[in-house]
Amino acid sequence: xxxxxxxxxxxxxxxxxxxxxxxxxxxxxxxxxxxxxxxxxxxxxxxxxxxxxxxxxxxxxxxxxxxxxxxxxxxxxxxxxxxxxxxxxxxxxxxxxxxxxxxxxxxxxxxxxxxxxxxxxxxxxxxxxxxxxxxxxxxxxxxxxxxxxxxxxxxxxxxxxxxxxxxxxxxxxxxxxxxxxxxxxxxxxxxxxxxxxxxxxxxxxxxxxxxxxxxxxxxx
Amino acid sequence: xxxxxxxxxxxxxxxxxxxxxxxxxxxxxxxxxxxxxxxxxxxxxxxxxxxxxxxxxxxxxxxxxxxxxxxxxxxxxxxxxxxxxxxxxxxxxxxxxxxxxxxxxxxxxxxxxxxxxxxxxxxxxxxxxxxxxxxxxxxxxxxxxxxxxxxxxxxxxxxxxxxxxxxxxxxxxxxxxxxxxxxxxxxxxxxxxxxxxxxxxxxxxxxxxxxxxxxxxxxxxxxxxxxxxxxxxxxxxxxxxxxxxxxxxxxxxxxxxxxxxxxxxxxxxxxxxxxxxxxxxxxxxxxxxxxxxxxxxxxxxxxxxxxxxxxxx
Numbered sequence: 001x002x003x004x005x006x007x008x009x010x011x012x013x014x015x016x017x018x019x020x021x022x023x024x025x026x027x028x029x030x031x032x033x034x035x036x037x038x039x040x041x042x043x044x045x046x047x048x049x050x051x052x053x054x055x056x057x058x059x060x061x062x063x064x065x066x067x068x069x070x071x072x073x074x075x076x077x078x079x080x081x082x083x084x085x086x087x088x089x090x091x092x093x094x095x096x097x098x099x100x101x102x103x104x105x106x107x108x109x110x111x112x113x114x115x116x117x118x119x120x121x122x123x124x125x126x127x128x129x130x131x132x133x134x135x136x137x138x139x140x141x142x143x144x145x146x147x148x149x150x151x152x153x154x155x156x157x158x159x160x161x162x163x164x165x166x167x168x169x170x171x172x173x174x175x176x177x178x179x180x181x182x183x184x185x186x187x188x189x190x191x192x193x194x195x196x197x198x199x200x201x202x203x204x205x206x207x208x209x210x211x212x213x214x215x216x217x218x219x220x
Numbered sequence: 221x222x223x224x225x226x227x228x229x230x231x232x233x234x235x236x237x238x239x240x241x242x243x244x245x246x247x248x249x250x251x252x253x254x255x256x257x258x259x260x261x262x263x264x265x266x267x268x269x270x271x272x273x274x275x276x277x278x279x280x281x282x283x284x285x286x287x288x289x290x291x292x293x294x295x296x297x298x299x300x301x302x303x304x305x306x307x308x309x310x311x312x313x314x315x316x317x318x319x320x321x322x323x324x325x326x327x328x329x330x331x332x333x334x335x336x337x338x339x340x341x342x343x344x345x346x347x348x349x350x351x352x353x354x355x356x357x358x359x360x361x362x363x364x365x366x367x368x369x370x371x372x373x374x375x376x377x378x379x380x381x382x383x384x385x386x387x388x389x390x391x392x393x394x395x396x397x398x399x400x401x402x403x404x405x406x407x408x409x410x411x412x413x414x415x416x417x418x419x420x421x422x423x424x425x426x427x428x429x430x431x432x433x434x435x436x437x438x439x440x441x442x443x444x445x446x447x448x449x450x451x452x453x454x455x456x457x458x459x460x461x462x463x464x465x466x467x468x469x470x471x472x473x474x475x476x477x478x479x480x481x482x483x484x485x486x487x488x489x490x491x492x493x494x495x496x497x498x499x500x501x502x503x504x505x506x507x508x509x510x511x512x513x514x515x516x517x518x519x520x521x522x523x524x525x526x527x528x529x530x531x532x533x
Binding site for chain 2: 006007008010011014018021025098099102103105106109110113129132133
């Protein structure tokens with residue numbers, strides 16, 4: 001990846017990774033949305049930096065759309081749901097305690113930087129460090145999905161995972177036609193709306209946003 | 221040794237004790253402003269120290285010599301460390317005592333005597349204060365050690381001045397693990413200096429106090445020394461945080477203008493820390509004591525993540 005702003009890219013990437021870790025630590029859903037909002041802003045900034053450094057206008061358009069969908073539409077919808085649903089402010093508990101959660105995150109980071117991923121390093125041989133960092137972010141986001149009992153957290157977790165994948169694909173230089181990228185962002189916007197509807201329905205049906213009562217859906 | 225070198229060395233030794241009460245005053249002022257109060261003058265901590273130094277003190281008959289000497293040990297430790305760390309110049313402070321392990325364990329030495337002194341009078345408050353302080357100190361030590369280990373591994377030296385000198389040449393890419401380690405360090409800073417969310421430095425409420433419980437039996441001059449040492453410790457942590465993790469703007473030559481410039485940069489970095497601490501203390505509540513280990517464990521793991529990155533990058 002030829003870029004004149006490697007330091008800025010790395011800082012944006014590094015801070016986004018820290019935000020993914022912080023998402024594991026926060027107990028309040030509003031804070032979770034705020035962290036996702038900041039991460040999305042970093043992603044938009046990353047696309048702008050790369051757009052200018054590589055001279056690709058398509059990346060600038062993507063940055064604008066990313067900002068609109070992930071930093072405007074998604075937080076507005078999420079905050080509206082948090083205001084409407086009583087008790088949605090506090091997230092459901094983790095499966096693992098905070099120390100164990102952090103140990104697992106540490107193991108995932110070590111795994112991403114270990115020799116095991118060297119075969120994957122051919123995707124980005126020049127920026128192996130950044131590749132490992134982004135892989136850590138992806139794994140940490142997946143772990144957020146697994147470790148939380150709350151539906152709301154899982155939805156934000158999926159979006160965080162999507163952000164992480166965009167970070168990773170941007171760093172290793174995977175490019176798609178602009179039309180396809182726009183289509184994906186449209187899908188995400190639509191998915192956010194559908195997820196919000198699901199949250200409301202689940203809360204109406206079960207009176208909680210925890211995944212625990214959903215286990216009873218299985219037939220005996 | 222030139223006159224400038226002598227002045228710079230003296231300035232280095234005196235800087236921490238002279239400036240530290242001002243830091244406390246500014247933090248209190250910012251907090252007061254955020255609570256829509258005028259607050260006391262930023263110089264109030266100096267007046268408080270003066271007042272305490274003029275007062276007589278009451279010492280319980282049941283106390284041993286530990287109670288009497290602990291304030292002097294704690295204060296001297298902070299002066300010693302303050303003279304050994306990089307503040308505005310890399311030349312005056314290249315001392316063996318600037319080893320980060322020496323610095324860490326001198327702090328532990330001071331904390332040990334403070335905890336002993338807390339228990340020495342035999343009061344319940346001192347006892348639980350010491351017990352809590354030891355718990356927090358033991359848990360914060362891992363985070364502090366790992367956070368300081370990252371710049372040490374990156375710079376391939378354990379001397380803090382040497383670390384700053386090497387890290388100044390690093391690019392932002394190379395500094396990424398250092399920034400992650402900084403988060404770990406900042407959590408340890410809050411815990412070691414009895415700040416929110418670990419402890420409330422303004423409270424004397426039985427249920428919540430940690431540091432204040434240990435020094436509750438002190439009065440007069442010894443209390444002044446302990447309060448002063450506490451302020452010194454905070455400034456030392458700020459100096460370490462500002463210069464190790466953001467190693468720019470420290471002069472490596474003895475020139476008047478370079479020293480003035482370095483002092484200006486240090487003031488800016490300190491202002492950032494002071495503002496961060498004051499804002500944090502204004503917007504978050506103190507954690508329950510049993511949630512504190514989670515926070516300190518986060519510090520430890522962030523340090524370990526940074527270490528994992530730096531040894532594999």
